[in-house]
Amino acid sequence: MRRMHVALAASVLTLAVPVGCRHLSTKGVPQNGAVRTQSNSFSDDIRANSSTALEEGQKIFRHDTFGDEYFWGDTLQLQRAIAGERHGGVGPGLTPRQALQLGLKVDVDHVPRIMGAAIRGGSASLDEVQTTLELLKADAVVGVKAFYDSGGLRPTRIGITCALCHSTVNDALTKGIGNRLDGWPNRDLDVGAIIALAPSVAPLEKALGLNADAIRKTLRSWGPGKYDAELIHDGKAFRPDGKSAATVLPAAFGLAGVNLHTYTGWGSITHWNAYVAVTQMHGRGRFFDPRLNDPAKFPVAQRTKMYDVRATPDQVTPKLAALHYYQMSMPAPTPPANSFDHAAADRGRSLFDGQAKCATCHVPPLFVEPGWPMHTAAEIGIDDFQAKRSPDERYRTTPLKGLFVRAKGGFYHDGRFATLDDVVNHYDEHFKLGLTASQKHDLVEYLKSL
Numbered sequence: 284m285r286r287m288h289v290a291l292a293a294s295v296l297t298l299a300v301p302v303g304c305r306h307l308s309t310k311g312v313p314q315n316g317a318v319r320t321q322s323n324s325f326s327d328d329i330r331a332n333s334s335t336a337l338e339e340g341q342k343i344f345r346h347d348t349f350g351d352e353y354f355w356g357d358t359l360q361l362q363r364a365i366a367g368e369r370h371g372g373v374g375p376g377l378t379p380r381q382a383l384q385l386g387l388k389v390d391v392d393h394v395p396r397i398m399g400a401a402i403r404g405g406s407a408s409l410d411e412v413q414t415t416l417e418l419l420k421a422d423a424v425v426g427v428k429a430f431y432d433s434g435g436l437r438p439t440r441i442g443i444t445c446a447l448c449h450s451t452v453n454d455a456l457t458k459g460i461g462n463r464l465d466g467w468p469n470r471d472l473d474v475g476a477i478i479a480l481a482p483s484v485a486p487l488e489k490a491l492g493l494n495a496d497a498i499r500k501t502l503r504s505w506g507p508g509k510y511d512a513e514l515i516h517d518g519k520a521f522r523p524d525g526k527s528a529a530t531v532l533p534a535a536f537g538l539a540g541v542n543l544h545t546y547t548g549w550g551s552i553t554h555w556n557a558y559v560a561v562t563q564m565h566g567r568g569r570f571f572d573p574r575l576n577d578p579a580k581f582p583v584a585q586r587t588k589m590y591d592v593r594a595t596p597d598q599v600t601p602k603l604a605a606l607h608y609y610q611m612s613m614p615a616p617t618p619p620a621n622s623f624d625h626a627a628a629d630r631g632r633s634l635f636d637g638q639a640k641c642a643t644c645h646v647p648p649l650f651v652e653p654g655w656p657m658h659t660a661a662e663i664g665i666d667d668f669q670a671k672r673s674p675d676e677r678y679r680t681t682p683l684k685g686l687f688v689r690a691k692g693g694f695y696h697d698g699r700f701a702t703l704d705d706v707v708n709h710y711d712e713h714f715k716l717g718l719t720a721s722q723k724h725d726l727v728e729y730l731k732s733l
């Protein structure tokens with residue numbers, strides 16, 4: 284009996300020693316447990332994978348077109364409208380000033396040094412199409428990638444990346460030119476007006492069964508900071524009240540921990556990434572979502588077979604993992620300390636968690652319900668037009684962190700509430716909260732602090 288105890292204790296010891304030692308120093312320690320060594324190096328693999336995925340994902344988010352230049356370049360010929368007649372394209376061309384007015388942003392880290400100095404000193408002409416072409420060549424226009432067959436300034440194709448709609452810049456050099464802010468929605472960007480510049484909108488005419496004028500009218504109805512990510516599946520260009528059916532561009536930051544994405548909760552981040560890359564950006568790859576194979580709800584997708592796309596070679600699927608990882612890594616930005624009243628925000632927090640009942644849906648610190656965060660239109664007191672355009676026919680609780688960077692263009696999926704005061708008034712009425720004016724003020728200050 285006694286002997287056995289000793290033997291047991293000894294074997295526990297021999298098992299334990301290599302593990303402890305390996306943490307201090309792996310050199311000179313006999314690695315007698317093959318399984319254990321592997322499990323430790325797998326931890327290293329996880330770390331290495333994390334930093335590679337982050338780096339790769341950032342590149343994809345910022346610069347990858349997924350092959351969509353065949354659509355924006357070969358088919359719509361956007362590069363010809365940008366270059367203008369004088370540079371072998373059509374029309375007057377696009378000057379940097381016009382590009383900035385359309386909300387396009389310029390990454391200062393890619394602006395050639397001489398040009399940066401000239402812009403700062405006011406001597407660079409922002410009214411020359413040539414400057415736009417130089418910026419494109421330097422890969423400085425956020426979310427727009429030009430392709431060249433040979434030397435020279437004239438691009439032969441143009442493609443778009445995720446950053447076009449989901450990044451902006453901090454205006455470090457001048458308005459519209461600065462350092463990248465990935466994940467911040469570009470609420471200045473007039474996507475519709477940019478697409479409407481294209482010499483040809485033939486694929487949209489064909490898909491939607493509308494003539495070019497009607498397509499351009501729809502595109503121009505969106506306005507800055509908006510895009511309609513369901514139009515080419517359901518063909519619903521306008522709401523019943525005649526207003527545009529587009530939604531505001533959402534934040535792509537602060538989404539880790541959140542289940543279900545888009546205003547109407549289409550699916551996970553990676554579902555939506557494939558959806559956008561293939562069906563919206565027109566990148567080339569695989570996309571499958573049988574819910575779109577519905578002739579009543581998604582007649583266009585059903586006709587164009589967008590529910591099961593198998594373009595080869597697949598330039599989307601191999602990028603989804605790293606892209607997903609990068610998106611999960613983007614934190615929500617912190618509002619400047621002087622941008623809200625701290626004492627009022629503290630009082631507002633108590634209201635948010637208590638009397639105003641906000642936290643029942645916007646559960647801190649995610650500000651969205653853990654689980655299935657979906658609500659009917661009636662629950663939140665609005666119409667169901669946009670909800671009905673999605674598979675679950677509900678609205679997803681919007682995560683609220685970093686609200687301060689998406690005030691422009693308004694709140695809720697279509698920006699219907701111009702200010703946070705309007706949002707709070709809506710809830711006060713809908714839920715009969717009976718908030719006083721000063722309570723509403725405190726609640727708004729709290730929202731500004733998130």
Ligand code: HEC
Pocket residue numbers: 443444445446447448449474509510511512513530531532533534535538543544545546547552555556559560564606610
């Ligand atoms: C042309 C503009 C545009 C481009 C390009 C674009 N998106 Fe979006 N994105 C939108 C809009 C608009 C929505 C909201 C759609 C909705 O709710 O119906 C959205 C929604 C999202 C969401 C959901 C956000 C949330 O609150 O859950 C994520 C994540 C996202 N996009 C990531 C991407 C990625 C990654 C790419 C590149 C593969 C991309 N987007 C390309 C316009 C764009």
Ligand code: HEC
Pocket residue numbers: 546635639640641642643644645658662663665678679680681683686689693694695696697703706707710711726730
């Ligand atoms: C029943 C669940 C629910 C409750 C309770 C609730 N919300 Fe919401 N909230 C939502 C949903 C769903 C949306 C998305 C609506 C849309 O986009 O159309 C939303 C959107 C918002 C937005 C807009 C975010 C953006 O970026 O557009 C704000 C701000 C907000 N809620 C604040 C509040 C406050 C403050 C309260 C308490 C007074 C509250 N919510 C109570 C579900 C809820």
